[in-house]
Amino acid sequence: MTTAAVLELRGVSKAYGSLLAVDGVDLRVERGERRALIGPNGAGKTTLFDLVGGRSRVSGGRILLDGADVTTMEEHRRARRGIAKTFQHSNLFDGLSVLDNVAIAVQHHAGVARRVLRPAARETAVTDRADGLLATVGLGDVAGATAGALSHGERRQLEVAIALATEPQLLLFDEPVAGMSPAESRAFVGLVAELPAALTVLLIEHDMDVVFAVASRISVLHAGRMLAEGTPEEVRASAGVQEAYLGGGSGEELFRAP
Numbered sequence: 001m002t003t004a005a006v007l008e009l010r011g012v013s014k015a016y017g018s019l020l021a022v023d024g025v026d027l028r029v030e031r032g033e034r035r036a037l038i039g040p041n042g043a044g045k046t047t048l049f050d051l052v053g054g055r056s057r058v059s060g061g062r063i064l065l066d067g068a069d070v071t072t073m074e075e076h077r078r079a080r081r082g083i084a085k086t087f088q089h090s091n092l093f094d095g096l097s098v099l100d101n102v103a104i105a106v107q108h109h110a111g112v113a114r115r116v117l118r119p120a121a122r123e124t125a126v127t128d129r130a131d132g133l134l135a136t137v138g139l140g141d142v143a144g145a146t147a148g149a150l151s152h153g154e155r156r157q158l159e160v161a162i163a164l165a166t167e168p169q170l171l172l173f174d175e176p177v178a179g180m181s182p183a184e185s186r187a188f189v190g191l192v193a194e195l196p197a198a199l200t201v202l203l204i205e206h207d208m209d210v211v212f213a214v215a216s217r218i219s220v221l222h223a224g225r226m227l228a229e230g231t232p233e234e235v236r237a238s239a240g241v242q243e244a245y246l247g248g249g250s251g252e253e254l255f256r257a258p
């Protein structure tokens with residue numbers, strides 16, 4: 001018996017009027033994968049992410065999360081089942097400390113469990129967990145700073161800690177390094193490498209240096225269809241992929257060596 005993939009798309013389509021933004025896409029992402037979704041502008045990447053996260057509904061096909069059909073499930077219920085998204089909108093409390101931002105997320109997620117703990121034990125457990133998450137994303141040293149004082153890259157690291165507080169099984173990154181400095185991008189690559197091995201990551205990213213540094217597999221979307229899938233080496237060597245990018249005018253610089 002094959003085990004269920006963390007995420008599986010079967011013939012997923014999304015139509016906007018007569019435009020098929022996503023056109024019969026099959027995708028299988030296994031536990032612990034670092035999967036990148038790439039493709040020229042307008043390929044359908046964001047549309048596909050929104051279908052997975054539940055922000056919009058498919059026009060056809062099915063979406064399975066850990067073997068369960070979530071195709072028609074509301075966005076917040078998918079989140080509870082383990083899909084976390086970052087970088088769509090910044091939802092930080094700028095006036096609160098970095099630690100408190102994470103502690104609130106931990107506490108919110110703990111929900112029922114925390115009610116059975118005595119208040120003091122509860123507070124310690126929440127703070128310990130928040131501290132641990134900040135260490136995971138490399139913000140241990142600035143736990144006491146206010147979130148509003150963080151750099152752009154640090155804010156994104158904090159958003160990852162908040163996403164991790166929900167104990168997701170699938171983490172969706174939408175253009176994580178957009179607007180980051182080269183140093184911040186490198187820090188992000190290091191952060192992904194340090195994430196728990198069982199966590200599954202799906203990211204959309206235009207920066208191919210980051211894609212090749214982070215991804216264990218790459219899926220290439222073109223005009224709504226899955227053009228290719230493979231290891232970074234296979235995708236880099238694919239003539240079809242190069243042609244799609246070059247034909248789309250997105251530039252051969254996408255395939256420069258990392």
Ligand code: ATP
Binds near residue numbers: 019039041043045048
């Ligand atoms: P980019 O890399 O530029 O972000 P993308 O690969 O994420 O592009 P999408 O944003 O998913 O591509 O868009 C795919 C196609 O669907 C495009 O032709 C876009 O114009 C169209 N599209 C996206 N959202 C809508 C919408 N709400 N209504 C109509 N058309 C849409």
